[in-house]
Amino acid sequence: MEKIVVEKSPALKGRVRISGAKNAALPILAACLLGTEDIYLEEVPELQDVHIMCQVLEALGSEVEVLGKGKLKINSAHLKEYKTPFELMNKMRASFLVMGPLLARMGKTENSLPGGCSIGARPIDYHLKGFRALGAEIHEDLGNITASCDELVGEKIYLDFPSVGATENIMMAAVLAKGETVIDNAAKEPEIVDLSNFLRKLGAKVTGAGTSTIRIVGVDRLGGARHAIIPDRIEAGTFMVAAAITGGDVLVENVITNHIKPVIAKLKESGAEVIEEGENVRVIGRPLPETIDIKTLPYPGFPTDMQAQFMAYMTQCKGSNVAIETVFENRFMHVEEFEKMGADIKIDGRSAVVIGPKRLHGAHVHASDLRAGAALILVGLVAEGKTHIHDIYHIDRGYEDIEEKFRNLGAVISRVESEEI
Numbered sequence: 552m553e554k555i556v557v558e559k560s561p562a563l564k565g566r567v568r569i570s571g572a573k574n575a576a577l578p579i580l581a582a583c584l585l586g587t588e589d590i591y592l593e594e595v596p597e598l599q600d601v602h603i604m605c606q607v608l609e610a611l612g613s614e615v616e617v618l619g620k621g622k623l624k625i626n627s628a629h630l631k632e633y634k635t636p637f638e639l640m641n642k643m644r645a646s647f648l649v650m651g652p653l654l655a656r657m658g659k660t661e662n663s664l665p666g667g668c669s670i671g672a673r674p675i676d677y678h679l680k681g682f683r684a685l686g687a688e689i690h691e692d693l694g695n696i697t698a699s700c701d702e703l704v705g706e707k708i709y710l711d712f713p714s715v716g717a718t719e720n721i722m723m724a725a726v727l728a729k730g731e732t733v734i735d736n737a738a739k740e741p742e743i744v745d746l747s748n749f750l751r752k753l754g755a756k757v758t759g760a761g762t763s764t765i766r767i768v769g770v771d772r773l774g775g776a777r778h779a780i781i782p783d784r785i786e787a788g789t790f791m792v793a794a795a796i797t798g799g800d801v802l803v804e805n806v807i808t809n810h811i812k813p814v815i816a817k818l819k820e821s822g823a824e825v826i827e828e829g830e831n832v833r834v835i836g837r838p839l840p841e842t843i844d845i846k847t848l849p850y851p852g853f854p855t856d857m858q859a860q861f862m863a864y865m866t867q868c869k870g871s872n873v874a875i876e877t878v879f880e881n882r883f884m885h886v887e888e889f890e891k892m893g894a895d896i897k898i899d900g901r902s903a904v905v906i907g908p909k910r911l912h913g914a915h916v917h918a919s920d921l922r923a924g925a926a927l928i929l930v931g932l933v934a935e936g937k938t939h940i941h942d943i944y945h946i947d948r949g950y951e952d953i954e955e956k957f958r959n960l961g962a963v964i965s966r967v968e969s970e971e972i
C-alpha cells in the first residue's frame with residue numbers, strides 16, 4: 552500500500568498543464584462501443600479509471616491500442632460480449648455508462664451495480680427510467696441488472712434531476728434508436744457537450760447539448776472519428792486553489808475558462824488575483840483570504856467536485872465560511888480528516904461552517920474519495936509538519952501525475968510505501 556506524504560510547502564510558483572478531463576474521457580470511451588470504424592482519441596488522461604474503462608471495452612470485444620501518451624486507437628467493429636465483468640464494474644461508477652451503448656449496439660446488456668466514490672447513495676433509477684422509456688425491458692436481481700430490447704424507439708424523457716450520468720447513458724442509447732428522443736431537464740455540464748461533439752463526429756444526430764433539452768434523431772450505424780478530450784476543469788480548479796491556499800503565483804495552462812466561472816468567482820471573492828490569459832489562468836494568492844461561501848449545484852453552478860478543495864481553502868480564510876452541498880447527500884467525509892489536522896468545522900445536515908484561519912498540523916489521514924484526497928493534499932501544503940495521506944488509490948482514479956505536477960510548483964510531496972498507521 553502506498554501513501555502520499557505532504558510537508559508544509561513554500562508558496563507554489565510556476566506553471567502546470569492540465570490533463571484531459573476524466574469525466575469527459577470515461578463516457579467518450581463508453582461511446583466508443585457505438586462506433587464501427589477506427590476511433591482515435593487524444594488528450595486521454597492516464598488514470599486508474601481510464602485503464603479500467605479500457606479493460607471493460609476489451610472485455611466486451613473492442614480493440615484498444617495505446618499509440619502514445621494520451622493517444623488511443625479503438626475499434627469496436629466486432630463486439631462479442633454484452634456482460635460487463637463484475638470485478639471491473641465494481642471498481643468505478645462510470646462503468647455503468649456502457650449500458651446505454653450496449654443496449655443500442657447489442658440489444659441487451661447485463662451489469663452489476665457500479666462502484667465508485669462513497670459520497671452518497673448514488674442510485675441509477677433515472678438511467679433505468681430512460682432505458683425503459685426507449686422500450687427496454689429491465690430486470691433487477693440482487694444487484695445485477697439486465698436490460699434487453701427488440702429495438703429502441705425514440706421517446707420524450709424528463710429527468711427529475713439533471714443527472715450527468717443518466718443524460719449521457721440515455722444519449723448513447725438513443726443515437727441508434729428509431730426516431731426522435733428528447734431529454735428534458737438534461738444535465739448541461741461541459742462533459743455532456745464533449746460527448747455530444749464526439750457522437751456527432753461518429754455520425755450521430757444530436758442537438759442541444761449544453762442546454763436543458765437535448766434532441767437525438769436515431770441513425771442506422773455510427774462510424775469512426777478523431778477526437779481530443781476537453782481539459783479537466785476540476786483538476787484546473789484544484790491547482791487554482793493550491794495557488795491560493797499557499798499564497799502562491801501559478802499559471803494553470805490548458806483551461807477553458809468558461810468552464811470554471813464559479814471557481815474563478817469564488818477565488819476572486821476571497822481576494823485572490825485571477826488573471827485569464829486565453830487558454831491559461833494565473834492565480835496569485837494573498838495572505839489571510841476573505842470569508843467565502845459556496846453552494847454546490849448542477850452546472851453552471853458551483854461544482855460538487857470542487858467542494859472539498861474549497862473547504863480546504865476555507866480553513867485558511869477569515870471568519871465563518873459556509874459550504875452547502877446540494878448534489879450528494881453524504882459528501883462531507885473529508886471533514887473528519889481535516890479535524891484531525893486541527894480544523895474547526897461544524898456540520899448541520901447539508902451545510903458546513905468552517906471557522907478560519909486555523910493553524911493546521913500534519914496527521915495520518917485517509918482519502919475517503921477522490922476529491923477528499925485532493926483536498927487533503929491542499930491542507931497538507933499549509934499544515935505544520937508532515938501529512939500522511941492513506942488510501943490514495945482514490946486520488947489515482949482521477950489525477951494524472953499528481954505528485955510530479957505539485958513538485959514542479961515547489962510543493963514538498965512524495966509517494967512512499969506505507970507501513971500503515
Ligand SMILES: CC(=O)N[C@H]1[C@@H](OP(=O)(O)OP(=O)(O)OC[C@H]2O[C@@H](n3ccc(=O)[nH]c3=O)[C@H](O)[C@@H]2O)O[C@H](CO)[C@@H](O)[C@@H]1O
Pocket residue numbers: 573574575577644645671672673674675676677678679712713714715716717738855856878879880
Ligand atoms: C464520471 C462522472 O462524470 N462523474 C461525475 C458525475 O457523476 P454522476 O453521473 O454519478 O452524478 P449525477 O449527476 O448522476 O448525480 C447527481 C445526483 O443525482 C442522483 N441520481 C443520479 C442518477 C440516478 O439515476 N438517480 C439519482 O438519484 C445522485 O445520487 C446525485 O445525488 O456527475 C457528478 C455531479 O456533477 C460528479 O460529482 C461526478 O464526478
Ligand SMILES: C=C(OP(=O)(O)O)C(=O)O
Pocket residue numbers: 574643644645667668670856921922949
Ligand atoms: C465523484 C467523482 O467521480 P465518480 O463519479 O467517477 O465517482 C469525481 O470525479 O469527483
